[in-house]
Amino acid sequence: MLFRGIISLSLIGTAIATGRPSSTSICDYYTTGLLKDNTAKNQYALLTLLVNTAVIGNYTEPSNGVLVPGILNPKGMYNGVPVNLLPYFNGCFVSTNTGEAYDLKNNPPKSVNFLDGGGAAPLMNNMPASDMTSAQYFLLTHLYQYFGALLGCSKYGTTDFPAYGGEGSLYRVHQYMGLDSNEVNYFITQVGLSAASFGVAQSDINIVASTLSKTFGYKCSPPVTIIPAQGPVLDSICTGSNCPKDPNAKCELYDNNYGNSPRPAVAPQCMSQSSSSMAPSPTCPGQYTVTVTVTKKPKQTHMWCHKNWQSGDEHKWCN
Numbered sequence: 001m002l003f004r005g006i007i008s009l010s011l012i013g014t015a016i017a018t019g020r021p022s023s024t025s026i027c028d029y030y031t032t033g034l035l036k037d038n039t040a041k042n043q044y045a046l047l048t049l050l051v052n053t054a055v056i057g058n059y060t061e062p063s064n065g066v067l068v069p070g071i072l073n074p075k076g077m078y079n080g081v082p083v084n085l086l087p088y089f090n091g092c093f094v095s096t097n098t099g100e101a102y103d104l105k106n107n108p109p110k111s112v113n114f115l116d117g118g119g120a121a122p123l124m125n126n127m128p129a130s131d132m133t134s135a136q137y138f139l140l141t142h143l144y145q146y147f148g149a150l151l152g153c154s155k156y157g158t159t160d161f162p163a164y165g166g167e168g169s170l171y172r173v174h175q176y177m178g179l180d181s182n183e184v185n186y187f188i189t190q191v192g193l194s195a196a197s198f199g200v201a202q203s204d205i206n207i208v209a210s211t212l213s214k215t216f217g218y219k220c221s222p223p224v225t226i227i228p229a230q231g232p233v234l235d236s237i238c239t240g241s242n243c244p245k246d247p248n249a250k251c252e253l254y255d256n257n258y259g260n261s262p263r264p265a266v267a268p269q270c271m272s273q274s275s276s277s278m279a280p281s282p283t284c285p286g287q288y289t290v291t292v293t294v295t296k297k298p299k300q301t302h303m304w305c306h307k308n309w310q311s312g313d314e315h316k317w318c319n
């Protein structure tokens, strides 16, 4: 990928010391600060780094020593509770919605492998996937686009920063996952830690994490507009039993039993493996603070070494 070498040289170790003016979006501010020119290409590159690092954990060595365990890390922890999101991505959970309504009979959930485009390897090369027809490619590029809109990228929707091309309602996308509060908060924390590893200020991290928590971390939230072209849609991603209810709950709008989804089934090919955390948990906080862990030894010893994150893949730490 063209920007690979350039980014890893100029980004790493850079911390933005100055404050962000409130008139400048988080996306524009950090693109300028970290990649110099505030072009569409650079904004998209920033989102690629942010999302890829959140998904697989640090793959460049942060000089500030911020550790990012990664969304795909099967040994995740949130508030002392083990979290394993990998089965949602590698097809081990029957949790993907390929249709519209929540209807277990006529639109049953499917097992889909979203790591079918080369797994972690292309992400470490600042790419979404090695195969542009893969489910992985669509998932990753949709994440770059969605988070680009969320973070206010001024070049969003141009040739070099395509507008979000995925499903509008994130409730619909996640309706069969039955995600609990720890799982949603773990995901949000990885996004925050990824930003921290690139030197994003704690105050900006907290703005992003609070927005994510408020928009997606409650049950039955009323329709909200994140992608302007799509208008207000249902966006509650937290649908498990321990998710806090939105103070303005509109449960009658949610067709999954008024905002409640059950845990997904384990796919037959993964029956022998143990899967995710089922433990009950605390609630999603309204104000969200990401606790950043800094190590004095920012060597890559913390990186989770995976060839392709498929089920049955051997997990071991890189040394």
Ligand code: HEM
Residues within 6 Å of the ligand: 085, 088, 089, 096, 097, 114, 138, 139, 142, 143, 146, 165, 166, 167, 168, 170, 173, 174, 177, 179, 183, 184, 185, 187, 188, 212, 216, 217, 237
């Ligand atoms: C909390 C904030 C979250 C946001 C903003 C978010 C955003 C998104 C977006 C934009 C997509 C792409 C949808 C499309 O291509 O149509 C997506 C897909 C997906 N997300 Fe999330 N997500 C969040 C949390 C989670 C969590 C906690 C999980 C747990 C595993 C998760 C698992 C997935 C999976 C497996 C897909 C692929 C589903 C599909 O394409 O059918 N997400 N997410």
